[in-house]
Amino acid sequence: MRITCPHCGSRGLTEFSQQGDASPLRPDDGAGEAAWVDFVHFRDNPRGEHRELWQHVLGCRTWLVVTRDTATHAILRVEPAADVRGRPRGRT
Amino acid sequence: MRYSVWSLIRQGLVGNRGWPEAWRDAAPKDRYDVIVIGGGGHGLATAYYLAALHGITKVAVLEKGWIGGGNTGRNTTIVRSNYLLPGNEPFYEHSLRLWEGLSAELDFNVMFSQRGVLNLCHSDAQRDAFARRGNAMLMMGADAELLDREAVRAMVPGLDFANARFPITGGLLQRRAGTARHDAVVWGYARAASALGVDIVQNCEVTGMVRDGDRISAVETTRGTIRVDKVGLAVAGNSSRLAAMAGLRLPIESHVLQAFVSEGLKPWLDTVVTFGAGHFYVSQSDKGGLVFGGDIDGYNSYAQRGNLPTVEHVAAGAVALFPALGRVRILRSWGGLVDMTMDGSPIIDRLPLANLYLNGGWCYGGFKATPASGWCFAYTLARDEPHELNAAYRLDRFATGHLIDERGAGPQPGWH
């Protein structure tokens, strides 16, 4: 598996660290307990296309949103997380 | 037929042509009291204990491929009960005791070999943590011994005691721990369950669930729709997919864990050694191959195969610990689909539906749990309440905060 970082180009897996599903959004301060339990612990965990947070830790250290197929490990899309921020998203 | 030395001699005299089939490869009926989805060790053990201890025999185990083709057939077979926390240790110690009597109970040699499991430590802090864990184990009825450096050297002389980065300061040894033969566990439970009337249905993938209010009234499979009273999930890394069929989500991520076997060697290692600090552990199989592994790759995966950096990392751990391994060749590597929970501990509980139950979240360590997991899951399915041994493995702990986080890693499945 290689990931093409938008800043650094195609790099090997050892330079990156994964932080799971990128879809859950941090609840608003006033959100109830159920929203927090869901955000912290529950995941869709699909077989197939999955939007994930990755960090290029041993490169430019940018946080990325990587869309990847969990059944084949094919990388479908890589975007800087900052560009994704603010765009409507969340679970589909 | 009872397996014994007499049956062996008798069959030897007739050219081994009289052995009956070990278990029935059943066709699905149209209704069962309990359907267990997943024909790994946990599903088969559940079916066996449902029939043997709770008198529930209208049971089917539905397996999408062949039994034992999942993690049970892919694991490195380490069996131990060396946990710290009260939610875990009594369960795993119960499991270890069931292992000690399993070959006799199932009339099938599961080749449980109590060769010991030795966890190495490399600093004072780690040794203190081991002493604490060993004391907790003793207090909960298990066995544990804290070894100093010289005792470790006497036991495993091939270790690198001159390693500057990871100096070996001692180890935590559980002598009653060891390894077992994975396929024999599958076949032993299948044979014993089948003899009690359980249907083992292979090539039968569950593709959907028919929901009737808060109940599952039937499961849809590649071999037809089957009506059912209670459904138990025991599908390891596929838990989230099955839960999704019932409209539920779980605190689980599926990850890949790789394992390896070397070419066959003469007897070289007579215990199991784990090098947690370097992400490597090893034992030697009866055929002579070194069976070893490390940590999960660290990203969500359903691929049942991993990537090369992990192979390199595990190999580096191997030669750092045992320099003599530098010239040993790896024969095979493979991956399994592990069900990592948010606190690193399993779930044996009813899901928030009237008749759907989950046995899952075994992470990278559920083989040792197989007997107790089946035992507790059967109890929970039969009585609709947990046994005290699995009372802590509830799903609502993720909401109430009663997490069982042995590592203290927090809600990141990849870090447990």
Ligand SMILES: Cc1cc2nc3c(=O)[nH]c(=O)nc-3n(C[C@H](O)[C@H](O)[C@H](O)COP(=O)(O)OP(=O)(O)OC[C@H]3O[C@@H](n4cnc5c(N)ncnc54)[C@H](O)[C@@H]3O)c2cc1C
């Ligand atoms: C490489 C590796 C090393 C490991 N090492 C150890 C170890 O040393 N010690 C230890 O204690 N544990 C270890 N484990 C963990 C252990 O193997 C598992 O926790 C345990 O075997 C899980 O058993 P199971 O019966 O729950 O799952 P499995 O054996 O995976 O069985 C689940 C079954 O469900 C079936 N299934 C899935 N979806 C469907 C469907 N839709 N319909 C029908 N059937 C379905 C699958 O085909 C599979 O056969 C290791 C795991 C791996 C991958």
Ligand SMILES: [Zn+2]
């Ligand atoms: Zn970069």
